Amino acid sequence: MHxxxxxxxxxxxxxxxxxxxxxxxxxxxxGPNGSGKSNISDAIRWVLGEQSAKTLRGGKMEDVxxxxxxxxxxxxxxxxxxxxxxxxxxxxxxxxxxxxxxxxYRSGESEYMINKTQCRLKDIYELFLDTGIGKDGYSIIGQxxxxxxxxxxxxxxxxxxxxASGIMKYKVRKQEAERKxxxxxxxxxxxNDIITELENQLEP
Amino acid sequence: IKTKERFxxxxxxxxxxxxxxxxxxxxxxEMVSIMKRQFMEQFKLINENFNMVFKELFDGxxxxxxxxxxxxxxxxxxxIEVQPPGKKLQNLMLxxxxxxxxxxxxxxxxxxxxxxxxxxxxxxxxxxxxxANVYKFAQxxxxxxxxxxxxVITHRKGTMEAADTLYGVTMQEHGVSKVVSLKMGxxxx
Numbered sequence: 406m407h408x409x410x411x412x413x414x415x416x417x418x419x420x421x422x423x424x425x426x427x428x429x430x431x432x433x434x435x436g437p438n439g440s441g442k443s444n445i446s447d448a449i450r451w452v453l454g455e456q457s458a459k460t461l462r463g464g465k466m467e468d469v470x471x472x473x474x475x476x477x478x479x480x481x482x483x484x485x486x487x488x489x490x491x492x493x494x495x496x497x498x499x500x501x502x503x504x505x506x507x508x509x510y511r512s513g514e515s516e517y518m519i520n521k522t523q524c525r526l527k528d529i530y531e532l533f534l535d536t537g538i539g540k541d542g543y544s545i546i547g548q549x550x551x552x553x554x555x556x557x558x559x560x561x562x563x564x565x566x567x568x569a570s571g572i573m574k575y576k577v578r579k580q581e582a583e584r585k586x587x588x589x590x591x592x593x594x595x596x597n598d599i600i601t602e603l604e605n606q607l608e609p
Numbered sequence: 610i611k612t613k614e615r616f617x618x619x620x621x622x623x624x625x626x627x628x629x630x631x632x633x634x635x636x637x638x639e640m641v642s643i644m645k646r647q648f649m650e651q652f653k654l655i656n657e658n659f660n661m662v663f664k665e666l667f668d669g670x671x672x673x674x675x676x677x678x679x680x681x682x683x684x685x686x687x688x689i690e691v692q693p694p695g696k697k698l699q700n701l702m703l704x705x706x707x708x709x710x711x712x713x714x715x716x717x718x719x720x721x722x723x724x725x726x727x728x729x730x731x732x733x734x735x736x737x738x739x740x741a742n743v744y745k746f747a748q749x750x751x752x753x754x755x756x757x758x759x760x761v762i763t764h765r766k767g768t769m770e771a772a773d774t775l776y777g778v779t780m781q782e783h784g785v786s787k788v789v790s791l792k793m794g795x796x797x798x
Contacts, residue, residue, distance in 0.1 A: 406727045407758045418786040425776055425788060427728075431750055431759045433772035440778045441786030442762045446732040449760075474784030495727065536727065543721055547732040554713040557702060559677055559686030566674075566687060569720045570651030572644045579640035586633040593626045596619055603616040 406495040406536070409502070410488040415480040416451070417444040420471045443547075450545050452485040452507045453538065454517075454529050467511055484508040496532055505529055543569070645682055651723070652676070658719035666715050666745050669694035674716075689716070710737035714746060721757065728758040735765055743767035 407429060414422040418441035425432075425445070436442050447461045451469060458466050473479035486506040489496065496503050498519070506518040507529075517524050519532065538544045556562055567573055656674045663672035670693045678685035689701040691712055701709060714734055721729065735746045744767045750759050751771045761768055769775060775791040 408728045408760065418780070418784060420785045421787070423786075423788045426774075427758065427760060428774050429758055430754045430773035431761060431771055432774045432776065433769050434760070434762045434776045434778060435764060435769055435791075436778035437780075438764075440780045442764075442778045443732055444786065445778070446730050446760075446762055449730055474782070476782070477785065538726055538728070543717070543724060544726040544728060545730040545732070546717055546734055548734065548736070550717065551710060551713045551734050554689075554716055555701070555709050559688050560684075562687045562689075563685075565720075566652060566655065567648070569655060569724065570648045571724075572648050572651075575640050575644045575647075579637055579644070582633050582636045582640065586630060586637065589626055589630050589633065593623065593630065596623045596626065600616065600619050600623060603612055603619065606612050607616060 406493055407490050408487070409490050410486075411445070411449065412484075412486040412488075413445070413448050414485075415471045415483040416448050416485050417441065417469055417471065417483075419444065419448075420474075420477055420480065446545060446547060448485045449487060452487045452505055453533065453545075454507075454526050466509060466515070467513055469509065470511060482508055482510045495536060498532065503532075505532070641683065648682060652682075654723055655716075655719055658722045659716055662719045662722060662749075663691065663712065663715040666711060666718075666742075666749060667693050668745075670696070671698075672712065672715065707737050707739055707742065710735075711742050711746075714738075718749065718753075722753075725756050728760065731759060731761045731763075733762055733764070735763065735768060738765070740767060747771035 408427040410427065411425045412422065413419045413424075425434075434442050434445055443462075447469075451461060455461060458464060458468060461469060463469055470483040471477075471480040484506065486504050488502060488504045490501070491498065491503045492501045500520055504518075504520055506516075506521070508516040508518075515526075517526055517529055519528060550565070553565055554562060567576065652674070659674060660672050664670065670691065672689070672691040675688040675690055676682055676685045677688055689712065690698060691701060691704065691708075692698040693704070693708060701712060704712065717734070735743055738746060743765045747768045747770065750761070750768070753759075754773075761772070763769065777789045777791045779787050779789065781787060
C-alpha cells in the first residue's frame with residue numbers, strides 16, 4: 406500500500422483545488438515560510454479523522470475552511486481526498502484503489518466517504534486499524550513530536566513510548582475497569598449502610 | 610417480616626457486588642501485568658533500535674534509554690543518555706540544540722523501524738540540524754524509502770536533493786496557496 410494522490414479544495418489556504426501525486430520514494434514539499442506547506446500535513450491528518458481543531462492549529466473545526474482574503478470570498482466547505490494504492494490488499498476492502506474523503510461545511514456538518522460512498526468516521530478508523538496509519542500513529546510526525554521527546558520532564562516523554570509499545574488499548578480498558586470498580590464500591594457502601602440499619606430493626 | 614425479606618435481599622445484593630468487585634480487581638491486575646510485560650519487551654526493542662539508528666546517524670557513539678524507576682515501570686519517567694562520537698556520555702539536556710533534535714529524530718526513526726508504517730509524513734522535523742546532519746538525515750530517508758514512502762515538508766536543501774519528486778507551495782496571490790511541481794532547478798508547470 407502506498408499514497409497515490411492528495412486532493413485539497415477549500416481547506417485552509419488552498420482556495421482552489423490542488424492535486425499532489427505521490428510516487429514511491431521520497432516526495433518533498435518546499436516553499437517559503439507561511440506559504441501553506443504545513444497545511445498539507447494538516448490536510449492529511451484531517452482526512453484521516455483528526456478531531457482536535459487545536460492539533461490542526463485552529464480554534465474550531467470550521468476554521469479549516471478557506472476564510473477568504475481581500476480579493477476572495479470565503480468558501481462554504483472544505484474537502485480533502487486521499488487516495489491509496491491497495492493492490493497488495495493491505496486495507497481490508499475489495500478495491501485496488503481506495504479514496505477516503507472528508508468534507509466539512511460552515512454549518513459544522515461533516516461528511517466522510519470511502520470511494521465516494523458516504524460512511525461514518527468509525528468506518529475510516531476501522532479501515533486503517535492496525536496499519537499504523539491514522540491520526541495517532543507514526544505516519545505523521547510534526548515538530549510537536551520532536552518537542553515531546555525533548556521535553557525536560559522525563560514523565561512527559563512516556564506518551565510516545567506507550568504509543569509505540571502498543572499498550573494504549575490496555576490502558577483504556579484498565580481505566581474502564583477502574584471506573585466500574587469505583588462505582589461498585591460506592592454501591593457496596595450504600596448497601597452496607599442499609600444492611601446495618603435493617604439489622605438494627607431486626608434485632609430488638 | 611418485611612424487614613427480614615429486605616435484609617435478605619440486600620445481603621444477596623451485597624454478595625453479588627463483592628463478587629463483581631473481586632472480578633474487576635482481577636481484570637485490572639491482568640491489564641497491569643500485560644502492560645508491564647509488553648512495555649518491557651517493546652522498550653527493550655526500541656532501545657536496541659535506538660542505539661543502532663543513533664550510531665548510523667551520528668557515525669558512532671552510543672545512545673540508551675533508561676527507565677528512571679525500575680520498580681514502577683508503568684509510571685516511571687524515561688531518561689535519554691547519549692554519547693556522540695568523541696564526547697562523554699551525557700544526559701540529553703546537556704547536548705546542543707541541533708544534537709538534541711538529531712537524537713530525537715534517531716528515536717523517531719528507531720520507533721518507525723520497529724513498527725514501520727506504509728507511508729510517513731515528516732513536517733520540518735530536520736529544521737534545527739546543520740548541513741552535515743541534514744545530509745545524513747536525507748541519506749537515511751533514502752535508504753529506508755523502499756520500506757516506507759516518505760512525504761517530507763522541508764526547506765532544507767539537503768533533504769530536497771534526496772527527494773524523487775518535488776512540489777513547491779507558493780502564495781502568489783495573498784492568502785491563497787498554489788502548488789507547482791518542480792524538477793530540481795527548473796519549473797515545469
